[in-house]
Amino acid sequence: MLLKIDEIVKATKGKIISKSSDEVTKIVTDSRLTDEKSLFVPLLGENFDAHDFLEDVEKNGCKAVLTSKDYKGDLTVIKVEDTKKALGDIARYYIKKLNPVKVAITGSVGKTTTKDMIASVLSNLFPTLKTNGNFNNDIGVPLTAFRLEDEKVAVFEMGMNHFKEIEYLSEIVCPDISVITNIGHSHIENLGSREGILKAKLEILKGMNKDSCIILNGDDELLYNARDLINIKTIYYGINNKNCDILAEDIIEEDSKVKFKIGGFSYTINTPGIHNVYNALCAITVGMQLTDDKEKIKEGLMNFKPEGIRQNIIKKDNFTIISDCYNAAPNSMIASLDVLKKTKGKRKIAVFGSVLELGKFRDELLEEVGRKVKEYDVDELITVSEDALCINKGAKDSGFLCEKNFRDNMEVLNYLKANIKDDDVILIKGSRKYKMEEISEGLLK
Template identity: 40%
Template structure:
């Protein structure tokens, strides 16, 4: 971020101190425990904390100005010349500042949402676009009403394209993000079951994801899963681009070969190789091909972008495990749809013959939690050798597998340590272990015992 303090007076006229000075702002600080020289301190008010208590610490860490909620008293020791901009709500002011900065930098804006695959699609899109454009993307899980503005404000002023992941857990949240970002291109990867507890049904989830169109520019395009019936009413709209495997889609993928390390497929007459396993990732790639073509990239440039892909952490993250085993950590998050998809990938792996699943609870499924957990068992057959579960609801998965396939070893654990010791002692050079659950289960902690 490159701004000057005096620019903020256009947005926040109520001020004190040297607010009209040309003081350089290089970043935004929300955590006063971290050093950030020449930063703007934005104290966020949460359910259990209020960062207004830490202005002094923020100044020591490098803050040179602050947004300040006007109903909060300023600390008495605040320097009289320290620039303070008074606002009604610091979170909304942060969003307002991000919107201003986005318009100032003026990159092509790509918004990505969906129940599953949005982080993979974001990473793919950024990797491809950076072949031709200076590209910025959402880091980690900075995809909500605070994280997205921070992502925008972290942009280099020379950025030509920005890929913004948009997450939510209830209706109305993506609307806020879309209106802030005003994307030129919006991607909806799929409609799953995540957050069904708050949204009631897959129809409700689809409606919440479609909020991404509320800020979409009139000349923009909505790129979506053409195989999803809940999105098909969008197909008649001029801005809609359909992708997937079905007939009569704008971008129809045909699988040519799936291996442990890559996926080869065709879209139209053009072949591509993706350095990722899994049919679901091929569909994610079709969204990116549709996007890239609209931004003037050639098939060769798109392929170059695929080859230089760098994935976010804990997404099909491979580790060499004890005794030469393969441990796949996909513990960042989970829903029934994503869990089934990755089980299918592991089932098809040829490099290891003994396949072990460690599956934990999936959150925010509400009254349908037991049924949706049990549905995961539909993706498991005798290609899998062992299924270990941990958590409150995941036991329904191992119970269902045990009932249908008695030859598969199943066991439900209540403690991670007991689970990891059991798995470790049975590891061989021919074993692959998948770890998958919702973020709150923190199953990546198992790696400590499984990876030497």
């Protein structure tokens, strides 16, 4: 990247206190990453104030800083009212300057996988930038934008916990194409109801112009019924709702892949689960807005592989692990049970941690996950910590008797190591807080 100091002042409506450089080629919020090419943006958190590091970054050779406090030094100092807002203002300016096609993704579950599938499709067509990891908030989205160089397309994931957060991100990015994957129960504690979650997700429209389009899951009743609230081009994808514009048919699940057709044209994804067909439909629909080349879309989709600790199927000696440890919501846990059921093996074991931010709905939703265990032919249910006991209760209420609860991951790991049998399939999933990958990594050692 390259931005002139005058452009930064214009974008932030800041005031130059001192000036020793004319441009920067890097914008950072971590003082440890500063160098002579950097603009350092010190952020204020609940338990820290990065303004405390202004002298340190100057010693590191940093040439420019934003600040909301008084600071004098031998470098460029730009005074602004709010450094976090200024970070977003610079990102908005920089995105507009480079003017890629902007794709934004939000939803209760499946955001990251859908983002990665979309990027896999689009990168087979154009130079494409995507959000790395979980950089999907009011800091991560601007930092993603600053990675833009000469890409033709930028794919942004947008997360939220409260109202107005998606609105803020949308007004930074100004998406040309937006996606909402579904309306589940994630963050319902803060938003009150699924209708509240819908309202928060639809804030993605705030930064979009009349020529843009939004792509929605037509099998999600709340999203489908929201069509009268939307005044831009709206495209629905789905499996069950025959009124969808893009409809998956002839779905065939084959161990670790799924095949399906859209209008007679065949697609394949190299990852299991009907829930991933929805993610793929979304990626295909985005691709269709930018090209008529179905073969290129198909090829890009086949290139997709799950990243990190998301739904990796790992064969180890005489057993199989489905490691889906990055995060969890009630809907995604039930979807993972479907994958467990359809993965080849003799004994099926589900290992679940709890789910956060469900508020007063927590017991009801987790008990429903437990009730599904019997329906999906699980042989043994294992949960971690007292927080997950609602899952056990739901399982027992449905007549499922082979369930256990352990205090922590190490107890689960020791139990599994002592009891694994040939051809076992072990699903491991829970909220990020519970670090369920400790179990899968322990089994793989």
